[in-house]
Amino acid sequence: MRIPFELAETVAAVVAEGTLDAAARRLHVTPSAVSQRIKALEEQLGQVLLVRSKPVRPTAAGEAVVRLARQVALLEHDALAELGAEPEQGAVVSVPLAVNADSLGTWFLQPLARLAGRHPVVFDLHRDDQDFTAALLESGTVMGAVTSRATPVAGCRVQPLGAxxxxxxxxxxYVDRWLADGPDGLSAAPRVDYDRRDDLQAQWLDARGIDPGIMPRHYVPASNDYAIAVKLGLGWGMLPEFQCDAELSDGRLVELPGDPIDVTLHWQQWNLRSPLLEAIADEVVASARRVLVPVG
Structure with missing residues (x-):
């Protein structure tokens, strides 16, 4: 059995765009043609590939097809570059990557900007907590990810970045209002959490023997906005050094008594012999190691 690339590419386009109509515009065909291609591949494989929701979601079989389509597109790009072939006018390769919000808001975009200046590439970034980005690699949604997971995902390889x-x-x-009597006031002092999966503040409180579930909290689910909320005095929070060094130096922020928390990050990517993926890894890893705290 063979999987025609045109059909696999169509499935990947529908998943990326979210609807058949949007995929049709991207592929320059009619929505009817997109539907027929998907039906043909599903009949050939004997499996349902897409859940017709809004947006469209791949089934487990669909994820395998999407992963295949993206790998073939990447390898085709590399082969054409090696052959010295001129890309079609405006043709670029799309590389989906996963990254945690704080990396995205501080150091991660700089290496991507340098890469985009040297290669015909666009990046499709998926933002998630560093504890969950590896799942996007497992599903084939992304080709590379900044993750806290040190164990390689199946079919991937891993490099340490730093903490x-x-x-x-x-x-x-805020300290004068809520913590004038010392750290005991933390039990009633409002804090800022990124979202309901953010456990950094809870970890820090646990280490101090304080129940993290009893105090009020604000939820601000964006890295820069989260930092602004803390800097405006909405609550206390755990900020990356990048986002608070200047304010700690000039007194606009104060550090609460207690140890910082180091979150170790890794770069995982598909284990393909791809010059483009290698260039992405080299740039990301070098940039991270310049700014993150060394580990080991």
Whole structure:
């Protein structure tokens, strides 16, 4: 049995765009042609590939087809580059990557900008907590990911990046209002959490013997906005050093008594012999090691 690349490419386009109509516009065909291609491949494989929801989602079989299509597209790009062939006008390869919000908001975009200046590539970034980005590699949604997982995902390889150091900080006004009597006030002092999966503040409180579930909290689910919320005195929070060094130096923020938390990060990517993926890994790893705390 063979999987025609045109059909696999169509499935990947539908998953990437979310609807058959949007995929048709991307592929320059009619929605009817997209539907017929998907039906033909499903009949050939004897499996349902897509869940017709909004947006469209791949089944487990569909994820395998999407992964195949993206790997073939990447290898085709590399082969054409090696042959010295001129790409079609405006043709670029799309590389989906996963990254945690704090890396995205601080150091991760700089290496991508340098890569985009040297290669005909666009990046499709998926933002998620570093504890969950590896799942996007497992499903074939992305080709590479910044993750806290040190064990390689099946079919991937891993390189250490370093650690993001988070410091517990608040404004002087917040400390005067809520912690004037010392750390015991943390039990009632509001904190800022990124979202309901963010456990950094809870880890820090646990280490101090304070029940993290009893105090009020704000939820601010964006890295830069989260930092702004802490800097405005909305609550205390764990900020990456990148986002609080200047304010700690000039007194706009103060560090609460207690150890920082280091979150070790790794780069995982598909284990393909791809010059483009290698260039991405080299740039990301070098950039991370310049700014993150060394580990080991």
């Amino acid at each position: 993001m150091r988070y410091r517990p900080v608040a404004t002087p006004g």
